[in-house]
Amino acid sequence: MFRISKEFHFSASHQLEHLPADHQCARLHGHNYIVVVELAAVGLNPDGFVRDYHDLAALKDHIDRDFDHRHLNDVLACPATAEHLAHYFYHWARERWPEVAAASVSETPKTWAEYRP
Ligand SMILES: Nc1nc2c(c(=O)[nH]1)N=C([C@H](O)[C@H](O)COP(=O)(O)OP(=O)(O)OP(=O)(O)O)CN2
Numbered sequence: 001m002f003r004i005s006k007e008f009h010f011s012a013s014h015q016l017e018h019l020p021a022d023h024q025c026a027r028l029h030g031h032n033y034i035v036v037v038e039l040a041a042v043g044l045n046p047d048g049f050v051r052d053y054h055d056l057a058a059l060k061d062h063i064d065r066d067f068d069h070r071h072l073n074d075v076l077a078c079p080a081t082a083e084h085l086a087h088y089f090y091h092w093a094r095e096r097w098p099e100v101a102a103a104s105v106s107e108t109p110k111t112w113a114e115y116r117p
């Protein structure tokens with residue numbers, strides 16, 4: 001199995017309003033997010049790729065347009081946790097590229113959430 005991944009960055013605010021008021025993440029705050037999308041294939045295409053990294057430019061465009069410097073509570077229909085973001089980016093990418101196997105989101109240098117069906 002071959003696996004490739006590409007990383008995307010954006011900065012955004014969020015507020016986890018469902019958490020208790022004394023939880024720090026119930027306050028308005030922001031992160032420098034990292035999104036990693038992983039693609040996998042048993043064989044390579046004639047170019048020797050799982051898929052050309054360049055094909056993933058549409059995800060960068062989507063992130064730049066709809067996530068970067070946005071308030072994520074206004075973007076997602078569910079609480080903007082790292083888990084929900086990973087789930088969202090997995091499905092967005094998988095609808096376009098069948099090799100997509102997982103998506104991960106980091107909010108801080110110490111935390112990662114992954115969605116992998
Ligand atoms: N499972 C999850 N837990 C938390 C999420 C999340 O999306 N999924 N999000 C938050 C906050 O939004 C934020 O990310 C704070 O994370 P935390 O690791 O607590 O950040 P700190 O920098 O304060 O961490 P310390 O190492 O404790 O300083 C919270 N939890």
Ligand SMILES: [Zn+2]
Binds near residue numbers: 014029030031
């Ligand atoms: Zn946060």
